[in-house]
Amino acid sequence: MDIMYLIGFIATMAAATFATRALPFVLFHNQQHPVVLFLGRYLPPAVMALLVMYCLKDVEWLSGNHGLPEIISLSLV
Structure with a gap:
């Protein structure tokens, strides 16, 4: 496999994981x-x-x- 493909895949998964973890704090901030x-x-x-x-x-x-x-x-x- 191409190394850039793997780096892109890992970066996408990291961004998706971070987004799903941070989304409740963004939506329910001070409510x-x-x-x-x-x-x-x-x-x-x-x-x-x-x-x-x-x-x-x-x-x-x-x-x-x-x-x-x-x-x-x-x-x-």
Whole structure:
């Protein structure tokens, strides 16, 4: 491949990545947008609930005492 083609491709991808990262800051600068407020309020608890469910998906609750540490950890939350 031509080296100028590769440099152009890398520069285009870098510019596109930078643009997609910077676009929300440009659009929502000094605004209290309802979508951003909604996501800021409800997304962190939803992510934490998803992580807890993912961590507990393979627990054998009815086999011996294998589920006991998980039950104790859930009661501490």
